[in-house]
Amino acid sequence: MDQKIVTCLMFSGQAEEAIRFYTSVFSPAEIEQIVPQENGIMFHATFRLKGQRLMAIDNHIDHHEFTPAMSLCVTCDTEEEIDRVFERLSQSGKVLVPLGSYPFSKKFAWVEDQYGVSWQLSLG
Template identity: 55%
Template sequence: MEHAKQKITTFLMFTGKAEEAMNYYVSVFEQAEILNVQRYGANESGTEGTVAHATFSLYGQVFMCMDSNVEHGFTFTPSISLFVGCNTEAEIDQLFEKLSQDGQVLMPLSRYPFSEKFGWVADKYGVSWQLNLE
């Protein structure tokens, strides 16, 4: 896949789960791929072998992620979410099922006044996804 240079890129910070999450997202979405992974080496600021910086693509949208070696008093919050426009009911149903597995359903997949079919989940890594049938 060829990727145009984005001015703004979503950056996801994990604490030891960046590679696992990235692989998970690439398995959940079609047209997805890991673009680059740089790992912490021996005697660097992060745990050796974990992700210092990585990029992956979902439907041509590039994301960055890393493993922080610092434990923070915060994590992901639904205040910021990734909004996915789905073309078919099969697509929204599949994404909702996979992303909600071991996660949390914030709004059930249903019809709402603003959408024919919509669902909002926080996945097992805490990343929030709004799914909308377009």
């Protein structure tokens, strides 16, 4: 059964670059569809990260910032995976909560990536 609610990320001209980055960070991952506008700028895309379907769009009219008030929570299967994902997402980004052990998780981190998207990572 397909998801009934799908998270949609709106970028200001970087959507295709961002989803290509995300699909290189997570596994399994795939780009399902990219629908370009006539001028070659991405209009709409669907992609999957670890089985979760997401959408991305580009908005060239208004600029909207992402905020950590809404984040994507990812459960990593191994320590190698959480270390690798944390490293990739925090490059050119910002660490909001350092990777470490916390009362609620053996290993957890919260990062804002280079595109401004907020990610909570935990070891499953």
